[in-house]
Amino acid sequence: MTVETVVMAFVIGLMLGGLYSAISIGLSLIFGVIRVINFAQGGFLMLAAYSSFWLWKFFRIDPYLSLVIVGPLFFVFGYAVQHWLIRPIFIREKALVVEPLGALLLTVGLDLVMANLALFFFGSEYRAVVSPFAFTTISLGFLEINFTRFFVFLMAFIITGGLYLLLNNTEMGMAIRSVGQNREAAALCGINVYRTYDLSFGIGIVAVALAAASFIPFIPVSPAMGGHLGIKSFIVVVLGGLGSIPGALIGGIILGVVESVGSLFVPGTTAYILSFVLFIIILLFRPKGIMGVLGS
16 A cells, blocks of 8 residues: 555545535534434435436536526525424424424424435436536646546535625624524524524525535435435534534544545445444544534
8 A cells, every 4th residue: 555545545535525514514504503403404415416407407507507596496495494394393392491302303204205205206216417527637746636526525615614704794694693502592682583593494405405516417316315415414413513514514524534544444335334433433432523512
């Protein structure tokens, strides 16, 4: 094993980590504000990928251009799901001391519904986008990086930076942070908590939709894709810290590097297990994750 091989695996891990980060940031934001894990994350991711695919299939809109369509579309979708499905559960169970379990169970059921609807309407076959950027590479000396994978890595930082600016430089962002820190105090200050939940959920779904539209040039779309990537996003959020946006970025990169570099020392199928080993270690020794709180 040469140094170049290790460096190559590390860089590939960074690209993979960018993918994991991009699909996890929205999940972390939603939990940081609403305090309920969105187990339908994989379903939203899958539907966003299909939306970008059909825009390419029928209208020949490049997936990267479809970002400006898929993003607003899924903000409305996420806002509506939170407003019409999840919000009533919060209102009904607001007298409980613990967080409403019904909201968590609803997201589990919603994920199953979205996956099975996609299977019914689109079939189980994999569908791929033929992108003109698929064979474009970026040269780093002895290493060539595929542009489509680098774009997803870049998108993770764009999403993180966009959320940072939103949360720290807008009135809506300040309301979101206030509700995430103390919803009762925020309500006493005149903030509409439930409306903030709706906005936060919508923004979180936008983040995952942008990630989906960014990766379909190299990841085929299928109804089953949400399950695998949804699990990865949950691992990343726990690793980085539930509710921490920078933690999701860092956690995704760490997970990608661990899987890529680890594959040099263990068989390919075993390398996949490394992410779950890392997940268990974090839960045992640092259950709050790397950051632990809602990132700013």
